[in-house]
Amino acid sequence: MNNRELFFRNLAQTSPAPLAIEISKAEGSRLYDEKGNSYIDLIGGISVANTGHRHPKVIEAIRHQLDAYLHIMVYGEMVQSPQVQYANKLSELLPHQLSSVYFTNSGAEAVEGAMKLAKRYTNRTQIIAFNNSYHGSTQGALSILGDEYWKNGFRPLLPGIIHAEYNSLASLDHIDTNTACVIAETVQAEAGVKPPTTEWMQALRKKCDETGTLLVLDEIQTGFGRTGTLWGFENFGIVPDILLLGKALGGGMPLGAFISSK
Numbered sequence: 001m002n003n004r005e006l007f008f009r010n011l012a013q014t015s016p017a018p019l020a021i022e023i024s025k026a027e028g029s030r031l032y033d034e035k036g037n038s039y040i041d042l043i044g045g046i047s048v049a050n051t052g053h054r055h056p057k058v059i060e061a062i063r064h065q066l067d068a069y070l071h072i073m074v075y076g077e078m079v080q081s082p083q084v085q086y087a088n089k090l091s092e093l094l095p096h097q098l099s100s101v102y103f104t105n106s107g108a109e110a111v112e113g114a115m116k117l118a119k120r121y122t123n124r125t126q127i128i129a130f131n132n133s134y135h136g137s138t139q140g141a142l143s144i145l146g147d148e149y150w151k152n153g154f155r156p157l158l159p160g161i162i163h164a165e166y167n168s169l170a171s172l173d174h175i176d177t178n179t180a181c182v183i184a185e186t187v188q189a190e191a192g193v194k195p196p197t198t199e200w201m202q203a204l205r206k207k208c209d210e211t212g213t214l215l216v217l218d219e220i221q222t223g224f225g226r227t228g229t230l231w232g233f234e235n236f237g238i239v240p241d242i243l244l245l246g247k248a249l250g251g252g253m254p255l256g257a258f259i260s261s262k
Contacts, residue, residue: 003034026053047189047221050248058251075103090259093230095239100262103255107220107246108136110256111183114242115140117260118181118214125159128174128182130166134190135183135218144183147190167196172207181214181242186232189221201236208241220246220256 001009003022021039025032029052031039041049051058065082072078087101104110119125129135129144136142142151143158146166151157164171166188175182182204188194208215217240222232224245229235231243246256 028052028054045252046247047226048247048250048252050224050226051251053252055251058253062253090245090257094243094259097239097241097261098243098259101257101259103257104246105254105256106136107218107244107256108138108141110220110244110246110258111135111141111144111218112138114183114216114244114258115144115181117242117258118216122180122212122214124178124180126162126178127160127180128162128164130171130184130188131163132166132188132191132194133183133185133218134188135185135220166191166194167200169200169203172203175207175211175213177211179211179213181216182208183216183218185218186222186236187227195227196236198236201233201238205238214241216240216242216244218244220244224248 004020007020007022021031022034023031024034026041026049029041029044031041031053033039041053044050061082072080083103087103090101091099102110102113104113115127118127127144129146131146133144133146134150135145137145137150139154140158142154143161144163145151146163162174164174166184184196184204187196205215207213215238217233219232223243224230226232226248227235233240233243241260243259244256245259249255249257
């Protein structure tokens with residue numbers, strides 16, 4: 001039995017028609033199958049391979065860490081220099097308000113962490129997200145996701161979620177003193193790469209300030225230079241209360257983060 005047959009027999013599938021190309025190597029912008037065929041990777045692991053596959057500096061860092069240590073202790077107990085140095089570098093590249101980094105294993109986990117942080121900080125439970133948004137497939141992230149196609153097989157989901165219209169000034173009327181946070185993509189990606197207007201983003205920031213609501217911006221896809229600035233929110237002259245990162249953050253390793261003030 002070959003690997004393709006084992007793939008379908010032993011691995012849980014996420015779609016009825018996976019690409020099912022057996023990849024033996026990836027380098028730069030290209031993928032190679034077991035027969036030596038070369039494919040230009042226009043997907044980049046869905047926005048993960050920001051610097052290409054197996055960038056020499058990423059490989060060097062992984063090899064260096066393998067020679068030092070892997071897992072040591074649960075998160076936050078030990079001082080681990082790669083973790084500390086990366087958090088410090090991120091804080092140097094971000095506005096001063098965004099100086100406390102919590103690393104996760106994925107972007108979806110970062111979303112979950114931000115939802116919990118917003119509820120705990122505000123003592124509120126209502127969360128506002130937007131139609132056609134995508135934030136991941138874990139229980140909380142799925143609850144705020146704005147496309148019924150991904151959600152309808154898993155209801156009931158979390159209560160207290162309101163879905164509003166993205167880039168609509170009228171939708172901001174949903175935000176009030178019961179709202180823990182508003183979670184928005186800086187540019188809606190899965191919806192078709194739809195950027196909002198500066199007017200709307202600034203009005204959103206203002207309404208959150210007026211109601212004591214935290215603004216969470218999901219830059220899991222838009223972060224790290226994909227919009228022409230290092231962070232997508234820089235295009236709109238605002239700063240979120242919580243920033244979500246993932247995908248390119250790990251350079252091919254499973255890594256996410258949510259970042260806020262201390």
